[in-house]
Amino acid sequence: MNFDALATSWAPRLLSVLRFMSGLLLLQHGTAKVLGFPAGFVPANFSLNSMSGYAGIIELVCGVLLVIGLFTRPAAFLASGMTAVAYFTVHAPMGFFPLLNKGELAALYCFVFLYIAAAGPGPWSVDAGRQK
Numbered sequence: 001m002n003f004d005a006l007a008t009s010w011a012p013r014l015l016s017v018l019r020f021m022s023g024l025l026l027l028q029h030g031t032a033k034v035l036g037f038p039a040g041f042v043p044a045n046f047s048l049n050s051m052s053g054y055a056g057i058i059e060l061v062c063g064v065l066l067v068i069g070l071f072t073r074p075a076a077f078l079a080s081g082m083t084a085v086a087y088f089t090v091h092a093p094m095g096f097f098p099l100l101n102k103g104e105l106a107a108l109y110c111f112v113f114l115y116i117a118a119a120g121p122g123p124w125s126v127d128a129g130r131q132k
Contacts, residue, residue, distance in 0.1 A: 016122030019066055019076075022112050026079055027063025034060045051089070058082045066116070069125020073117050080113035 032041035033056025034048070047053050058078060065075035083106045091103025098104045121127040 012123050014122075015116075015119055016069065016124035018112065019069060019072065019116050019121055019125065022109070022116070023063050023066025026059050026109065026113075027067060030056050030058070030060030030063050032056075055082055055086060069121040069127050072121035072125060072127050076113045076117035080110050080117060083107075083109040083113060 028038075029041075031037050033046065033052065036042065048056065059082070062075040062079040062082075065071050066079065087098075087103045087106040087110060091098065091101040091106055094101040094103075098107050
């Protein structure tokens with residue numbers, strides 16, 4: 001089997017892996033902000049009734065949905081928008097280059113979640129199981 005055939009056969013499964021892992025990474029931001037786990041991530045003056053608090057709720061809910069692959073497209077689209085807002089409100093004002101404004105992760109999350117919103121959950125998901 002050549003590489004192209006192997007890559008093509010594994011592409012849908014790797015989409016599921018990308019969705020799962022990016023969901024877990026998003027979820028950790030939500031659990032830190034909303035649930036305080038792991039400890040030490042959230043500043044002492046953090047409030048759920050703030051832009052960062054709303055982001056934490058979105059990260060928690062969309063992170064869970066992405067991990068299990070339920071309502072994947074809307075969850076990924078919402079997460080993409082939230083990370084775009086994070087980039088443009090927090091990072092972009094500190095400079096143009098993501099490397100210098102520390103916005104690389106927010107920008108990458110934005111486009112990964114946008115891709116997942118367009119591509120769907122992949123075969124290893126609750127959404128795929130519900131379609132059968």
